[in-house]
Amino acid sequence: MYSNGSTMTREPVQDDGLALGLARLTPERIAATTQAFLKEETGARLQVYLDTCVHCGLCSEACHYYLSHDKDPSYSPVGKVNQTILQLVKKNGRVSPEFIGQAARVAYTECNLCRRCSMYCPFGIDIAYMVGLVRRLCFKLGVTPKYLQDTVNSHSATLNQMWVREDEWIDSLQWQEGEARDEVPGLRIPLEKEGAEIMYSVIGPEPKFRTQLIYQAAVIMHAAGADWTMPATPGWDNSDMAMYSGDYELMGRLKRAHFETAMRLKVKRIVMGECGHAFRSIHDVGNRWLGWRDRPIPVIHAVQYYHELLTSGKIRIAKKYDEAVTFHDPCNIVRGMGLGDMGREVAKALTPELVEMHPNREHNYCCCAGGGVINCGPPFRNTRVSGNKIKAEQLAATGVKTVIAPCHNCHGGLEDIIHHYKLDMKIKFLGDLIYECMEKPWE
Amino acid sequence: MLHGHETDWEVGERKIADLAAPGEGTDWLEEPHFSPDGMSVAAVAKLSDDTCTVRVNGEDWPTAFEKVWHVRFSPDGRLTALVQQDGEWTLAVDGEPWENTFEFVWNPLFSADGAHIALCVQSGARYGLAVDDTPWETLFANANNATLSPDGRRTAAAVQTEPLGQAEIEKFEAGVFSAAVDAEPWSRNFVNVWSLAFSPDSARLAAEVRTAPRECTIAVDGAPWARTYASVWEPRFSPDGKSVVAPVRQGGGWILARDGQKFWDASYVQLWHQMFSPDGKRIAAIVCPRFGRWTMAVDDRPWKETFDVVTDAAFSPDGARLAAAAARDGRWTVLVDGHAWGRSFERVWPPVFSPDGRHVAALVEEDGRRRLALDGNVLSQARGDVLGFAFSPDGAKILSTCLDGGACIRRVERLGNGRG
Numbered sequence: 001m002y003s004n005g006s007t008m009t010r011e012p013v014q015d016d017g018l019a020l021g022l023a024r025l026t027p028e029r030i031a032a033t034t035q036a037f038l039k040e041e042t043g044a045r046l047q048v049y050l051d052t053c054v055h056c057g058l059c060s061e062a063c064h065y066y067l068s069h070d071k072d073p074s075y076s077p078v079g080k081v082n083q084t085i086l087q088l089v090k091k092n093g094r095v096s097p098e099f100i101g102q103a104a105r106v107a108y109t110e111c112n113l114c115r116r117c118s119m120y121c122p123f124g125i126d127i128a129y130m131v132g133l134v135r136r137l138c139f140k141l142g143v144t145p146k147y148l149q150d151t152v153n154s155h156s157a158t159l160n161q162m163w164v165r166e167d168e169w170i171d172s173l174q175w176q177e178g179e180a181r182d183e184v185p186g187l188r189i190p191l192e193k194e195g196a197e198i199m200y201s202v203i204g205p206e207p208k209f210r211t212q213l214i215y216q217a218a219v220i221m222h223a224a225g226a227d228w229t230m231p232a233t234p235g236w237d238n239s240d241m242a243m244y245s246g247d248y249e250l251m252g253r254l255k256r257a258h259f260e261t262a263m264r265l266k267v268k269r270i271v272m273g274e275c276g277h278a279f280r281s282i283h284d285v286g287n288r289w290l291g292w293r294d295r296p297i298p299v300i301h302a303v304q305y306y307h308e309l310l311t312s313g314k315i316r317i318a319k320k321y322d323e324a325v326t327f328h329d330p331c332n333i334v335r336g337m338g339l340g341d342m343g344r345e346v347a348k349a350l351t352p353e354l355v356e357m358h359p360n361r362e363h364n365y366c367c368c369a370g371g372g373v374i375n376c377g378p379p380f381r382n383t384r385v386s387g388n389k390i391k392a393e394q395l396a397a398t399g400v401k402t403v404i405a406p407c408h409n410c411h412g413g414l415e416d417i418i419h420h421y422k423l424d425m426k427i428k429f430l431g432d433l434i435y436e437c438m439e440k441p442w443e
Numbered sequence: 444m445l446h447g448h449e450t451d452w453e454v455g456e457r458k459i460a461d462l463a464a465p466g467e468g469t470d471w472l473e474e475p476h477f478s479p480d481g482m483s484v485a486a487v488a489k490l491s492d493d494t495c496t497v498r499v500n501g502e503d504w505p506t507a508f509e510k511v512w513h514v515r516f517s518p519d520g521r522l523t524a525l526v527q528q529d530g531e532w533t534l535a536v537d538g539e540p541w542e543n544t545f546e547f548v549w550n551p552l553f554s555a556d557g558a559h560i561a562l563c564v565q566s567g568a569r570y571g572l573a574v575d576d577t578p579w580e581t582l583f584a585n586a587n588n589a590t591l592s593p594d595g596r597r598t599a600a601a602v603q604t605e606p607l608g609q610a611e612i613e614k615f616e617a618g619v620f621s622a623a624v625d626a627e628p629w630s631r632n633f634v635n636v637w638s639l640a641f642s643p644d645s646a647r648l649a650a651e652v653r654t655a656p657r658e659c660t661i662a663v664d665g666a667p668w669a670r671t672y673a674s675v676w677e678p679r680f681s682p683d684g685k686s687v688v689a690p691v692r693q694g695g696g697w698i699l700a701r702d703g704q705k706f707w708d709a710s711y712v713q714l715w716h717q718m719f720s721p722d723g724k725r726i727a728a729i730v731c732p733r734f735g736r737w738t739m740a741v742d743d744r745p746w747k748e749t750f751d752v753v754t755d756a757a758f759s760p761d762g763a764r765l766a767a768a769a770a771r772d773g774r775w776t777v778l779v780d781g782h783a784w785g786r787s788f789e790r791v792w793p794p795v796f797s798p799d800g801r802h803v804a805a806l807v808e809e810d811g812r813r814r815l816a817l818d819g820n821v822l823s824q825a826r827g828d829v830l831g832f833a834f835s836p837d838g839a840k841i842l843s844t845c846l847d848g849g850a851c852i853r854r855v856e857r858l859g860n861g862r863g
């Protein structure tokens with residue numbers, strides 16, 4: 001029985017964002033904000049979950065934090081609930097600032113909102129939903145981790161995640177177009193091409209740090225003969241850390257900008273780069289917060305697009321990648337959207353052998369970077385990396401040297417794990433492999 | 444965009460240019476853009492010596508540049524493009540670059556009559572605008588949400604007025620952004636400034652502002668409304684310039700507010716793109732009265748028919764009628780006064796009323812081809828893809844431009860003929 005979520009024993013962590021917010025809190029303000037929040041933004045769903053949970057702890061074995069921290073119950077999914085939202089409800093918000101500080105730490109940095117635990121709960125209780133509620137409350141109380149908040153501030157000021165100014169975005173695209181044109185004569189990254197079939201969208205870090213992905217995407221689009229465009233205005237970034245900080249109003253603003261950019265360009269669909277959380281935001285969460293039941297413009301993830309290009313013969317594979325690989329299932333596109341088999345089919349077409357890691361598909365362990373956790377930055381890096389020993393063991397057991405992960409956050413998380421646990425592995429996007437292995441008629 | 448006035452309305456068809464073969468010394472021609480009267484067509488030409496220029500009706504501009512992008516006609520018919528020469532960027536108008544050059548330029552803005560052109564510029568990592576070849580006297584650490592006043596004489600942008608170091612969240616929260624009109628910032632800063640809008644007489648500026656991390660409102664000439672909300676959307680001035688309306692979020696829903704007061708009664712799941720009728724008597728908005736169900740509301744009364752998505756709304760010139768594009772189950776149609784056309788399409792472009800308000804036309808995509816539809820019927824003669832259209836001032840004829848293979852064709856036809 002996990003009766004009270006046990007006492008949390010953690011090394012103190014200095015986070016300026018949490019400290020800033022906590023310094024302004026009073027018990028009265030916490031109570032008033034929490035009571036209003038519970039009344040206005042929660043209801044039957046939360047109550048049913050809290051009433052239904054029998055504290056059996058079956059969800060514990062699902063959580064990589066719990067498994068990686070010697071089965072410390074304070075890292076178990078139910079433990080996270082018990083330390084946070086359950087107390088807030090029971091005490092009707094009459095908690096101390098210290099309690100909020102702990103709750104913020106749990107909600108923002110010790111849960112990836114990966115939803116693995118829901119599959120292990122006999123009642124299917126959505127723990128991630130409840131942890132998300134805690135984040136929303138913390139946002140309302142102004143208690144958010146510094147680096148996550150800085151990312152959200154960037155979203156608000158520039159509509160992208162990385163403080164990329166309007167000209168820097170366009171300049172990056174033109175730079176990559178120029179580079180790629182040296183390799184592929186006639187290649188274009190068509191900007192603002194109204195009426196194109198596809199708007200290709202990426203996350204903020206691509207123009208900032210991972211420009212080779214834009215290069216590769218342009219080469220793939222060119223080879224496939226795609227009728228595509230990229231916007232030269234804000235709205236290009238499909239990412240969304242506001243969804244994870246609990247700033248849903250800003251999340252709505254970001255998703256509106258993204259979809260309205262696609263609608264302004266009159267494209268038929270949006271193809272997204274290899275990002276998981278952005279897919280969750282666009283395909284499921286942000287769109288619905290705005291009132292759309294589905295998507296106002298169809299959206300597909302790169303995995304789906306690559307699958308389409310390979311099965312339709314628009315891209316042909318000239319050679320296989322030179323060694324066996326394993327495939328990491330990103331939570332948001334596999335548990336969240338069922339793209340695991342499609343991802344495998346693409347990976348198998350490109351590689352001599354795909355060695356499964358176990359467990360896999362929707363049962364795969366999270367990279368531990370997702371849910372905005374990696375964006376909480378250096379203060380919480382250790383918990384995140386030590387919180388995923390289980391992932392390191394899972395990777396090592398495959399015996400292969402390349403792991404494919406079609407998600408940006410997973411790349412960040414796995415990179416840290418591979419480095420920390422000294423695994424001799426490299427990480428690839430599917431796009432890396434397609435670019436490397438595809439037929440290039442111009443060569 | 445095509446315009447109905449000052450153009451040749453003789454019925455018939457003519458080929459303006461052919462882009463199929465780029466010709467000797469040209470590697471390729473990019474997507475074509477027609478002039479507002481449909482008499483010219485321009486495209487970026489990538490030349491074999493690794494330079495670029497603009498080709499208009501088969502003739503290249505006399506100057507070639509290192510790079511050229513964003514070819515657009517101004518509403519008055521002048522042809523503009525963003526060009527790079529010696530590593531510096533500027534705007535070229537009819538082949539003539541502005542005297543001022545910048546490290547980067549983008550997003551040209553045209554006044555309604557086309558007489559004035561503004562441009563977003565960056566020099567030395569400082570940001571602002573330039574209007575008719577005159578840059579702002581002060582540039583800022585960042586500038587975005589740029590806008591040009593209706594008369595084309597004033598420009599505004601959300602500007603960063605103070606330096607902001609890495610991850611300085613406390614400073615950000617205190618407010619480092621403001622709105623600047625002609626480079627002059629408002630007297631106070633906000634956490635965020637978005638969606639700038641000038642009054643019809645160009646004298647005043649409204650914007651969405653975030654006054655604190657969880658508080659938003661509308662500011663007019665720097666003065667925020669007394670009330671704040673969880674969120675707000677774009678403000679719009681009434682045609683007489685006396686009031687400002689904006690969607691505001693309170694109690695988990697969206698309502699329309701005017702000058703800081705509740706204006707519409709109903710609360711919607713979503714409400715945006717509110718617009719005044721040209722006479723200022725009516726207000727319409729795209730609304731979502733129930734989750735997943737979208738329509739238009741006029742003066743707070745939603746139409747009955749709902750769709751998965753509604754966009755591109757427009758009043759008729761006399762304000763009596765209203766049209767929008769809407770989709771259900773992935774098929775698009777045009778909604779007019781609450782009723783959908785009987786046909787649906789793969790895509791629909793913004794619907795446009797004839798000057799007398801009797802007809803509605805829109806570009807539509809059917810079987811992968813862009814066509815012109817009028818009052819629900821696809822006009823049948825068009826070969827190729829229709830790129831634009833305009834009604835004649837008397838509403839009796841329609842001008843359209845299309846691309847057939849590489850052939851750029853201008854066509855004028857009488858309404859009532861050749862309905863499909």
Ligand code: SF4
Pocket residue numbers: 062063064065076077080110111112113114115116117118127128131366
């Ligand atoms: S990290 Fe995943 S498994 Fe663990 S509690 Fe959060 S949602 Fe559940």
Ligand code: SF4
Pocket residue numbers: 052053054055056057058059060077078120121122123124125127
């Ligand atoms: S498995 Fe379900 S019922 Fe059991 S403790 Fe976890 S959330 Fe509660």
